[in-house]
Amino acid sequence: MHTRAPIPSTSRRRWLQAVSALGAVSALSACGFKLRQAPQFAFSTIHLGTAAGSLIGQGLKRQLEGSGQVRVVPIAEAQVLLEVLAERRERTVVGLNANGEVREVTIRSRFRFRVRSHDDQELVPETELLREMDVSYAESQALAKDAEVEMLFKSMASDAVDQIMRRLAMIKRVTPLPGAAAAAAPTSGASQSVAPAAPAASGSGW
Known part of the structure; x- marks a missing residue:
């Protein structure tokens, strides 16, 4: 009679973790949970009125253009303006x-x-994003503390970018730019084929 060897404790622990994770995924699927999807935008061009060195402006440009849906353009070419x-x-x-x-x-x-x-239709009303934080400081470690503060400001800017992106994704409809439809549609004569001209009669004496 063969006796099954006991599962080593490490392997058993990993097996139990895998089963628990699978059960958690099944439970989330059953309650309608879906993984976060990339936002969809109702516009394809936007002008950002941020300053050149703005961390928030840089983050917005990176995320919007990284979505593959929106281009950051000059104000005259933009459907949407972030002021x-x-x-x-x-x-x-x-x-x-x-x-x-x-x-x-x-x-x-x-x-x-x-x-x-x-x-000039209002898409997102005037909104203020405010983040604040208390930070311990030591003048004997001024350089290190200043670097820490700068890192925290970058984190705050990243959080602001995420909040702005969510508000931009909530915009449902944007009026197309004037002439955009006409530029996209073919002209009435463009779809008509033109018959090739008949060859000209030869004037030679052959």
Whole structure:
């Protein structure tokens, strides 16, 4: 009589983890859960009114053009205009140690914007995205702390980009640019074939 060898504890643990993961996926599918899909946009061109060095502007351009659906273009060519009403990074001292040195700062990122169509329809009303965070500080480690603050500002900008992208994806309909339909449609004579001209009669004396 053969006795089945026991499953090693490590292999058994991995097997149980795989079964649990499969069960979790099945449960999510049963309740209608779907993996996040790439956003779909109702427009194909947009103008970003952000400053040249804006982290938010750079992030938006990268994500919009990376979607393969939208091009960032000059204002005259855009269906949609993102207008920046305010963009500021703030850093405020909120705590000092016994020697009068900075020990805590509050950093804030403010981005206020609105979105309208080329024919001046409001697509996203005036909105302010505000993020703030308290950060410990030590003047003896000023360079390292300044680098940490800069990294946190970049994280805040990335979060703002995600929020703006979600609002842009919620736009349902945008009026086409004037002349866009005419440029896309063939002219009435373009679909008609033209018969080749008959060869001219020879004037030679053959």
